Amino acid sequence: xxxxxEIKKSVFAENDKDAAALRSDLKGRGVYLLNLMSSPGAxxxxxxxxxxxxxxxxxxxxxxxxxIDSDVDxxxxxxxxxxxxxxLHTGGMCHLDAEMTRQGLANVALDxxxxxxxxxxxxxxxxxxxxxxAVRNAMIxxxxxxxxxxxxxxxxxxxxxxxxxxxxxxxxxxxFDIERCKEYIRRRNPNAKVIPVCAKTGxxxxxxxxxxxEEVKNWKQ
Amino acid sequence: xxxxxEIKKSVFAENDKDAAALRSDLKGRGVYLLNLMSSPGAxxxxxxxxxxxxxxxxxxxxxxxxxIDSDVDxxxxxxxxxxxxxxLHTGGMCHLDAEMTRQGLANVALDxxxxxxxxxxxxxxxxxxxxxxAVRNAMIxxxxxxxxxxxxxxxxxxxxxxxxxxxxxxxxxxxFDIERCKEYIRRRNPNAKVIPVCAKTGxxxxxxxxxxxEEVKNWKQ
Numbered sequence: 292x293x294x295x296x297e298i299k300k301s302v303f304a305e306n307d308k309d310a311a312a313l314r315s316d317l318k319g320r321g322v323y324l325l326n327l328m329s330s331p332g333a334x335x336x337x338x339x340x341x342x343x344x345x346x347x348x349x350x351x352x353x354x355x356x357x358x359i360d361s362d363v364d365x366x367x368x369x370x371x372x373x374x375x376x377x378x379l380h381t382g383g384m385c386h387l388d389a390e391m392t393r394q395g396l397a398n399v400a401l402d403x404x405x406x407x408x409x410x411x412x413x414x415x416x417x418x419x420x421x422x423x424x425a426v427r428n429a430m431i432x433x434x435x436x437x438x439x440x441x442x443x444x445x446x447x448x449x450x451x452x453x454x455x456x457x458x459x460x461x462x463x464x465x466x467f468d469i470e471r472c473k474e475y476i477r478r479r480n481p482n483a484k485v486i487p488v489c490a491k492t493g494x495x496x497x498x499x500x501x502x503x504x505e506e507v508k509n510w511k512q
Numbered sequence: 513x514x515x516x517x518e519i520k521k522s523v524f525a526e527n528d529k530d531a532a533a534l535r536s537d538l539k540g541r542g543v544y545l546l547n548l549m550s551s552p553g554a555x556x557x558x559x560x561x562x563x564x565x566x567x568x569x570x571x572x573x574x575x576x577x578x579x580i581d582s583d584v585d586x587x588x589x590x591x592x593x594x595x596x597x598x599x600l601h602t603g604g605m606c607h608l609d610a611e612m613t614r615q616g617l618a619n620v621a622l623d624x625x626x627x628x629x630x631x632x633x634x635x636x637x638x639x640x641x642x643x644x645x646a647v648r649n650a651m652i653x654x655x656x657x658x659x660x661x662x663x664x665x666x667x668x669x670x671x672x673x674x675x676x677x678x679x680x681x682x683x684x685x686x687x688f689d690i691e692r693c694k695e696y697i698r699r700r701n702p703n704a705k706v707i708p709v710c711a712k713t714g715x716x717x718x719x720x721x722x723x724x725x726e727e728v729k730n731w732k733q
Contacts, residue, residue: 436553
């Protein structure tokens with residue numbers, strides 16, 4: 292069983308202000324929040340499981356899973372990693388904003404927690420428009436989606452500090468040029484870090500885990 | 513070069529009424545409108561190219577491509593099929609509604625046109641909520657996304673009359689159980705027709721083309 296939280300739509304129009312306030316609260320408590328986004332089926336949950344299992348002996352991690360109405364992913368994370376995992380029911384909503392994120396965080400045991408990962412709704416459009424209050428935005432682009440996605444979903448790639456390119460094991464079966472993809476990502480955000488991973492085999496997840504450890508360390512300073 | 517249309521957000525709150533009126537207009541003109549939806553990178557454009565090339569000698573087809581800001585897909589369709597193809601710029605919007613669709617159709621040569629295919633924004637959440645005025649909704653689920661998507665994006669599968677399961681050629685590399693997937697789709701919509709296709713090899717596209725021919729024929733009666 293995992294906690295299931297019904298999320299209500301924000302009454303604040305000023306989401307950016309609200310997000311900045313949430314980020315400041317989290318800074319005060321030494322809690323790092325990562326907002327993880329992707330298309331449906333890009334491998335967010337599998338990537339998280341592999342990464343959390345590399346982190347959980349070093350730092351305390353919790354996960355908030357945004358899902359339209361199932362709790363499949365939160366249960367999976369809890370069973371596979373043992374870390375606290377709650378489900379945020381969005382009731383069909385296409386994104387999370389800062390107030391919804393705050394409602395979720397109110398249900399997480401934040402004392403002593405170093406890292407909270409928010410698995411956002413599977414959607415490359417709407418979630419990019421709303422600052423959740425996270426320290427960083429990260430996204431997963433999976434190889435079968437194609438290397439042209441930064442051209443087609445520009446805002447998503449512009450707002451992400453980290454892009455994981457997942458399912459690299461099936462690269463031979465798709466016409467995916469990783470160098471071209473990196474170039475398209477750079478056009479949207481020259482500072483974005485790109486890490487190729489394969490959540491299924493675990494390849495690259497050490498690098499993602501190291502990036503997170505370094506981020507959390509810096510945030511707590 | 514393809515036509516690029518800037519789409520403005522609807523001022524009508526009553527989208528359902530507006531959609532019904534558009535559908536009725538199209539009925540009067542003998543034009544069948546299909547609303548095609550999917551996740552980013554599921555293969556909408558490649559599927560359309562193969563299908564239109566099977567149809568274009570039998571009926572007159574036009575395509576409207578909704579895209580956030582590129583015209584890559586509209587150009588591709590025009591070059592690969594020769595049929596009229598226009599781009600609807602959604603300016604970052606996550607879906608199309610009936611009024612936006614009407615604005616697009618005003619730029620298509622509808623006289624003598626039998627079938628217009630609207631390639632909606634790549635998104636499994638928001639487009640499902642808005643009736644575009646299409647006769648039918650269809651969607652493409654690609655194998656790499658996983659067979660559990662009907663559980664996670666319930667509304668999308670509920671509103672679709674036809675589900676194409678694409679990229680069947682990579683089935684061996686993904687843990688995708690097509691029978692389980694069909695069962696999940698049936699839970700959302702017992703009447704949905706499911707056609708497995710592989711847009712890359714053309715497998716299954718004859719069936720999709722036949723379905724469309726039959727639909728258009730019935731609509732014109």
